[in-house]
Amino acid sequence: MQSWRRRKSLWLALSASWLLLVLLGGFSLLRLALPPRPRPGASQGWPRWLDAELLQSFSQPGELPEDAVSPPQAPHGGSCNWESCFDTSKCRGDGLKVFVYPAVGTISETHRRILASIEGSRFYTFSPAGACLLLLLSLDAQTGECSSMPLQWNRGRNHLVLRLHPAPCPRTFQLGQAMVAEASPTVDSFRPGFDVALPFLPEAHPLRGGAPGQLRQHSPQPGVALLALEEERGGWRTADTGSSACPWDGRCEQDPGPGQTQRQETLPNATFCLISGHRPEAASRFLQALQAGCIPVLLSPRWELPFSEVIDWTKAAIVADERLPLQVLAALQEMSPARVLALRQQTQFLWDAYFSSVEKVIHTTLEVIQDRIFGTSAHPSLLWNSPPGALLALSTFSTSPQDFPFYYLQQGSRPEGRFSALIWVGPPGQPPLKLIQAVAGSQHCAQILVLWSNERPLPSRWPETAVPLTVIDGHRKVSDRFYPYSTIRTDAILSLDARSSLSTSEVDFAFLVWQSFPERMVGFLTSSHFWDEAHGGWGYTAERTNEFSMVLTTAAFYHRYYHTLFTHSLPKALRTLADEAPTCVDVLMNFIVAAVTKLPPIKAPGGPGPRPKPPAPAPDCINQIAAAFGHMPLLSSRLRLDPVLFKDPVSVQRKKYRSLEKP
Amino acid sequence: MCASVKCNIRGPALIPRMKTKHRIYYITLFSIVLLGLIATGMFQFWPHSIESSNDWNVEKRSIRDVPVVRLPADSPIPERGDLSCRMHTCFDVYRCGFNPKNKIKVYIYALKKYVDDFGVSVSNTISREYNELLMAISDSDYYTDDINRACLFVPSIDVLNQNTLRIKETAQAMAQLSRWDRGTNHLLFNMLPGGPPDYNTALDVPRDRALLAGGGFSTWTYRQGYDVSIPVYSPLSAEVDLPEKGPGPRQYFLLSSQVGLHPEYREDLEALQVKHGESVLVLDKCTNLSEGVLSVRKRCHKHQVFDYPQVLQEATFCVVLRGARLGQAVLSDVLQAGCVPVVIADSYILPFSEVLDWKRASVVVPEEKMSDVYSILQSIPQRQIEEMQRQARWFWEAYFQSIKAIALATLQIINDRIYPYAAISYEEWNDPPAVKWGSVSNPLFLPLIPPQSQGFTAIVLTYDRVESLFRVITEVSKVPSLSKLLVVWNNQNKNPPEDSLWPKIRVPLKVVRTAENKLSNRFFPYDEIETEAVLAIDDDIIMLTSDELQFGYEVWREFPDRLVGYPGRLHLWDHEMNKWKYESEWTNEVSMVLTGAAFYHKYFNYLYTYKMPGDIKNWVDAHMNCEDIAMNFLVANVTGKAVIKVTPRKKFKCPECTAIDGLSLDQTHMVERSECINKFASVFGTMPLKVVEHRADPVLYKDDFPEKLKSFPNIGSL
Numbered sequence A: 001m002q003s004w005r006r007r008k009s010l011w012l013a014l015s016a017s018w019l020l021l022v023l024l025g026g027f028s029l030l031r032l033a034l035p036p037r038p039r040p041g042a043s044q045g046w047p048r049w050l051d052a053e054l055l056q057s058f059s060q061p062g063e064l065p066e067d068a069v070s071p072p073q074a075p076h077g078g079s080c081n082w083e084s085c086f087d088t089s090k091c092r093g094d095g096l097k098v099f100v101y102p103a104v105g106t107i108s109e110t111h112r113r114i115l116a117s118i119e120g121s122r123f124y125t126f127s128p129a130g131a132c133l134l135l136l137l138s139l140d141a142q143t144g145e146c147s148s149m150p151l152q153w154n155r156g157r158n159h160l161v162l163r164l165h166p167a168p169c170p171r172t173f174q175l176g177q178a179m180v181a182e183a184s185p186t187v188d189s190f191r192p193g194f195d196v197a198l199p200f201l202p203e204a205h206p207l208r209g210g211a212p213g214q215l216r217q218h219s220p221q222p223g224v225a226l227l228a229l230e231e232e233r234g235g236w237r238t239a240d241t242g243s244s245a246c247p248w249d250g251r252c253e254q255d256p257g258p259g260q261t262q263r264q265e266t267l268p269n270a271t272f273c274l275i276s277g278h279r280p281e282a283a284s285r286f287l288q289a290l291q292a293g294c295i296p297v298l299l300s301p302r303w304e305l306p307f308s309e310v311i312d313w314t315k316a317a318i319v320a321d322e323r324l325p326l327q328v329l330a331a332l333q334e335m336s337p338a339r340v341l342a343l344r345q346q347t348q349f350l351w352d353a354y355f356s357s358v359e360k361v362i363h364t365t366l367e368v369i370q371d372r373i374f375g376t377s378a379h380p381s382l383l384w385n386s387p388p389g390a391l392l393a394l395s396t397f398s399t400s401p402q403d404f405p406f407y408y409l410q411q412g413s414r415p416e417g418r419f420s421a422l423i424w425v426g427p428p429g430q431p432p433l434k435l436i437q438a439v440a441g442s443q444h445c446a447q448i449l450v451l452w453s454n455e456r457p458l459p460s461r462w463p464e465t466a467v468p469l470t471v472i473d474g475h476r477k478v479s480d481r482f483y484p485y486s487t488i489r490t491d492a493i494l495s496l497d498a499r500s501s502l503s504t505s506e507v508d509f510a511f512l513v514w515q516s517f518p519e520r521m522v523g524f525l526t527s528s529h530f531w532d533e534a535h536g537g538w539g540y541t542a543e544r545t546n547e548f549s550m551v552l553t554t555a556a557f558y559h560r561y562y563h564t565l566f567t568h569s570l571p572k573a574l575r576t577l578a579d580e581a582p583t584c585v586d587v588l589m590n591f592i593v594a595a596v597t598k599l600p601p602i603k604a605p606g607g608p609g610p611r612p613k614p615p616a617p618a619p620d621c622i623n624q625i626a627a628a629f630g631h632m633p634l635l636s637s638r639l640r641l642d643p644v645l646f647k648d649p650v651s652v653q654r655k656k657y658r659s660l661e662k663p
Numbered sequence B: 001m002c003a004s005v006k007c008n009i010r011g012p013a014l015i016p017r018m019k020t021k022h023r024i025y026y027i028t029l030f031s032i033v034l035l036g037l038i039a040t041g042m043f044q045f046w047p048h049s050i051e052s053s054n055d056w057n058v059e060k061r062s063i064r065d066v067p068v069v070r071l072p073a074d075s076p077i078p079e080r081g082d083l084s085c086r087m088h089t090c091f092d093v094y095r096c097g098f099n100p101k102n103k104i105k106v107y108i109y110a111l112k113k114y115v116d117d118f119g120v121s122v123s124n125t126i127s128r129e130y131n132e133l134l135m136a137i138s139d140s141d142y143y144t145d146d147i148n149r150a151c152l153f154v155p156s157i158d159v160l161n162q163n164t165l166r167i168k169e170t171a172q173a174m175a176q177l178s179r180w181d182r183g184t185n186h187l188l189f190n191m192l193p194g195g196p197p198d199y200n201t202a203l204d205v206p207r208d209r210a211l212l213a214g215g216g217f218s219t220w221t222y223r224q225g226y227d228v229s230i231p232v233y234s235p236l237s238a239e240v241d242l243p244e245k246g247p248g249p250r251q252y253f254l255l256s257s258q259v260g261l262h263p264e265y266r267e268d269l270e271a272l273q274v275k276h277g278e279s280v281l282v283l284d285k286c287t288n289l290s291e292g293v294l295s296v297r298k299r300c301h302k303h304q305v306f307d308y309p310q311v312l313q314e315a316t317f318c319v320v321l322r323g324a325r326l327g328q329a330v331l332s333d334v335l336q337a338g339c340v341p342v343v344i345a346d347s348y349i350l351p352f353s354e355v356l357d358w359k360r361a362s363v364v365v366p367e368e369k370m371s372d373v374y375s376i377l378q379s380i381p382q383r384q385i386e387e388m389q390r391q392a393r394w395f396w397e398a399y400f401q402s403i404k405a406i407a408l409a410t411l412q413i414i415n416d417r418i419y420p421y422a423a424i425s426y427e428e429w430n431d432p433p434a435v436k437w438g439s440v441s442n443p444l445f446l447p448l449i450p451p452q453s454q455g456f457t458a459i460v461l462t463y464d465r466v467e468s469l470f471r472v473i474t475e476v477s478k479v480p481s482l483s484k485l486l487v488v489w490n491n492q493n494k495n496p497p498e499d500s501l502w503p504k505i506r507v508p509l510k511v512v513r514t515a516e517n518k519l520s521n522r523f524f525p526y527d528e529i530e531t532e533a534v535l536a537i538d539d540d541i542i543m544l545t546s547d548e549l550q551f552g553y554e555v556w557r558e559f560p561d562r563l564v565g566y567p568g569r570l571h572l573w574d575h576e577m578n579k580w581k582y583e584s585e586w587t588n589e590v591s592m593v594l595t596g597a598a599f600y601h602k603y604f605n606y607l608y609t610y611k612m613p614g615d616i617k618n619w620v621d622a623h624m625n626c627e628d629i630a631m632n633f634l635v636a637n638v639t640g641k642a643v644i645k646v647t648p649r650k651k652f653k654c655p656e657c658t659a660i661d662g663l664s665l666d667q668t669h670m671v672e673r674s675e676c677i678n679k680f681a682s683v684f685g686t687m688p689l690k691v692v693e694h695r696a697d698p699v700l701y702k703d704d705f706p707e708k709l710k711s712f713p714n715i716g717s718l
Helices: A002-033 A109-119 A250-254 A282-292 A325-334 A337-355 A358-377 A381-385 A405-411 A433-440 A478-482 A504-516 A561-569 A572-580 A584-597 A619-629 B002-017 B020-045 B128-139 B167-175 B263-279 B310-314 B330-336 B367-378 B382-400 B403-418 B426-430 B433-438 B466-476 B519-523 B546-558 B603-610 B616-623 B627-639 B663-684
Strands: A098-100 A133-137 A159-163 A179-183 A196-198 A225-230 A236-239 A270-276 A295-299 A318-320 A419-425 A445-452 A469-473 A492-497 A526-532 A537-541 A555-559 A639-643 B068-070 B106-108 B113-115 B152-154 B187-190 B211-214 B252-256 B280-282 B298-301 B304-307 B315-321 B340-344 B456-462 B482-489 B509-513 B533-538 B568-574 B579-583 B597-601 B644-646 B694-698
Touching: A098 A109, A109 A133, A109 A358, A159 A196, A159 A358, A196 A358, A225 A282, A225 A325, A236 A270, A270 A282, A282 A295, A282 A337, A295 A325, A295 A337, A318 A325, A337 A358, A337 B603, A381 B426, A419 A433, A419 A478, A433 A445, A433 A492, A433 A504, A478 A561, A478 A572, A478 A584, A492 A504, A504 A555, A504 B694, A537 A619, A555 A561, A561 A584, A572 A584, A572 A619, A584 A619, A639 B546, B106 B128, B113 B167, B128 B403, B152 B187, B187 B403, B252 B263, B252 B310, B252 B367, B263 B280, B263 B367, B304 B310, B310 B315, B310 B330, B315 B330, B330 B340, B330 B382, B340 B367, B340 B382, B382 B403, B456 B466, B456 B519, B466 B482, B466 B533, B519 B603, B519 B616, B519 B627, B533 B546, B546 B597, B546 B644, B579 B663, B597 B603, B597 B627, B603 B627, B616 B627, B616 B663, B627 B663
Parallel strands: A098 A133, A133 A159, A159 A179, A179 A196, A225 A270, A270 A295, A295 A318, A419 A445, A419 A492, A445 A469, B068 B113, B106 B152, B187 B211, B252 B280, B252 B315, B315 B340, B456 B482, B456 B533, B482 B509, B644 B694
Antiparallel strands: A225 A236, A492 A555, A526 A537, A639 B694, B298 B304, B533 B597, B568 B579
16 A cells, blocks of 8 residues: 555656656657748748749840840930040040130139149140040139130030039039039939049148148057047037947937047047038038048938049948948947058048149049040059059059059069169260170169260260160250150169269169169169258258268169159159259159159169269259149158178178178 | 756655665656656757758748739839939938848748739749849848848849830739838849830839849939949850850950841941951851751851850950840850950940949940941050950859859948948959959058157067066167057066166156966057057167167158068078078078067057967967067068068077077077978968068168268167
């Protein structure tokens, strides 16, 4: 009896356990055992149809009635695009030629200077008949004068109406087929690929040169504000984004928090600058942010970003949807330092390349239109979007980025391992036999070109050299020295003067150095510029000092691209200046290279020991060139690149360039 | 669970009083129950990985079984597409606010068959391609089956080809979709828009605010930044396998393969052929093919028969002329063949033109310039042509090849608009993999000379050599541009000396204590570093003069993206051993500088700590060696540039000169360093170090010039 009861309770316990097991496990087992039934919430996916193989293709061959082609469509009335409204047949030959309508009546100083700047540019032509683009300036915002219908209007065909400031003028005539370049056009009125979107320039924007970018360092300073917001009165206010509340919304105003500082600043000091996208006027803030290196965050812009046709703004700005403020804020806070670094640098590059002066904006506009005409030989996107930019990387030189000295690394390519020596023989005209021998002795020398530029007849005999020697009969002009001769077949040029003296190992070593810095000039003799307080202008000195900003082109390595740039991009006035005052040519070449690289040249050891004092250039030369550039691009360096074991206390047998150490 | 455990605890107390025979029986029974319970419990809480696999959920059904929906004749019709639609006006971005991973979620409506009042179907239920397209979306990360969390809706109504559907009724079918809401956030895919006679360039089905991914947009119908221009898929892509043909000159310079061209165009093309002879080939459809030969796969010129699309591989340039529609499937075939398309279709919006740079892969010629096409093409340099051929093939592989590629690229474009801060870059869209590999994108690409006033932060890594450390601090503090000194105290067993004992210097001195004695602590991006320039210096480098350090800083300013250091080293290829070798002798070349004394940008600290490839960081910490070599590799790899060695060689107190008494130790050290180079080169997959033969000296170094007039006179003296 007892045992039975015990057994009974045991059975009870057992069955209770079983019941629990069934209850707990049964469901899961069921789920495993039974095929799943469609349930709301379970991931379904698009069904795999059993008869998917039988499905018909969307386009049956032969079904398309392609034979019945209607004749080409006429352009939609009113609206224009590039193909239908621009006649490229007028632009044969040397690319874009621009005629500018002369101003009528009294014009403002700005207007006059812009006209002068276009007339001095390489695009300009005198005759409206020979021009492929006719430019109508509609500028004078302050005087309120409006241009009237010009003479050669022809329904606006091949015309560009340039409006730097939003014109108060009502449209006095039908724009017809004319392209419009205006500041911050609204997205709805803008015709992509036809119109050009300009930046919204402030009234006092410098005409030429322009202020450099404000960024003094690559990475943001620790502790700098994350976000700056535009203020009503034109300043900027930095906002603390530590709190989760949205900083740009009126709703957050009630709790400013202790970290929120109110400051009035002309240029924002923050990592990101928030810019409202509704009013085109906000576009002027956009430029401010760009200059300050503050990454613009545009909230649903209703206006077209400047030069959006060619500039990849995703590399320099963030266009975000204003309706998702918290997500945007979170994204900014979480952005990787690498991305921030890249965006910041890009703002500076773009500002400096295309926006810092009115002249740059106009030239960029013309370059955009020229690219459309050029078609396949236009600037590739890379040239527009990485330093030095499309205004300084001429697509007439090449459309392959790897041909330019500045893109070697990006392209994973390198310059050729050989150079061409270009020896200029000016008066009195002695063939530089010793120099030719020294240069030809270099293992890297591919060819020697002698540019005969003096009144004496060409000598008939030239020394025998291991490399080909070509004699070019020059035009007796100094600027000939930098003409892109088609006979130059290497990337590197060693520019020499007949009077220079160099040894073979000096040439060899300097060329090796150049291969590490192919975008810079590598020279032997140096000079410097300085600010002359007494005269209130720039001064020039060839004295030996602890620093230098120029190398003399009478003995220097550089990339052959600079010949193209010198000949085809400089305003004519500057080249004339170089011809008239020959000593200026050094300065001019150094200015060009510095303007492109934003870096100083490089000095290699060597050059004549007891150096003949190079005649100082006409004192005004440097100032004239600086005025034409609109700024001073030259930068100083305090170093010289020597061989690794240069004058080290080690056996001379170990040294590769021992002859460089001779006193 | 808990209860069951308790009853099991009580169990054993009962058992001894029972008969042995039963006891075994009960114990077994209880154990089974207990095990069962544990197993069930575990199963309950185990992540159900089996369930998420597709096979469990995907339905196996026939298309004939899809539900039929009757559309009354008077059911509402959406308005025509609104041409002014933009993302910020017509798109409801709030629906996309749920997704933390910056990825839109796409919902696909279930497939239905729509019939009108008379039971006549509105369209083909679904085409093979649209089925594939929806399947691709469904298999992608974008897909969600939760209609409430979706940001984008894709109807399963197939409108790929306008000719296969009834316009009004299709629109009515759209309008009754459950979340239609005037088409907001709905995405339609259409490849063949318009119908005879005037062939509109966008789908004629009224669709209100819906986005249109269309093949064949013109500038007048395309809503920039709202619609997506897509390719017209060529079913041949799936049928024919054209292996990639390397770039280079081909038999024909220019080829036209399209059939059914407008007579006017054909005349122009034939005129070109007459003018330029053999190098131009104009094909047409074949008229006298024998039975059973697929006419789609053949093209003829006079009596010559060519295989299509293989013949495209024989041409450098291939004409893509507009037909009745602007978008032509032949574009896809041409790209596949690596032939550069010559697009002659005024106002045509090329596929994915929002992100793809067509200038790199095609030539666009205005229709009125068709007669000049030959000379236009001839003016393109050969190298550019080859570049375009490669690019054309790459575009096909990445974005044209399959319906899936087209669908995913479309969704990616829309995704990038909604989360622009996470968007894919121009390079990622456009650069072929080979270019992406070969190129270097320097993180400090802006040419910029930092102002001298910023100064530098010296970071001294130390363990316990206090006396030597204090000497280093005193020496370094004499450098004019020093702005802060940071001591990284790497000893966890010993406290740093008391504040009063430290040398008094003119700049702030901070001591950072580390949690672990690791070499990588030297390269941590400490918040205390406020300057861009960092001087890493060992606690035993006492031989550098103030002039040398100051000059080093000046050099760094001119090369802020490089390592600028004092002792230089070299890597060499050992031909006998077939591996890299470390070299510290007096060589004419340098490829590394020791970070026992080196200036560099603080960004590299961030890279070293967070972006060092592979297991290098751990390897360095485990071996307590080679952190400097790792830094040299990292910087050279990311910038593609060489180091700058400054000033003449000195007798340095450095690992390979101090820790050694005998030659054998020295050799061990060199072997270890060589091993590091080989290890890192294999992790990087390449040898990034660059060898140079120069070093930086002051302009007037050792020149015949009065010493007192030199800026840095005290350089190089031992």
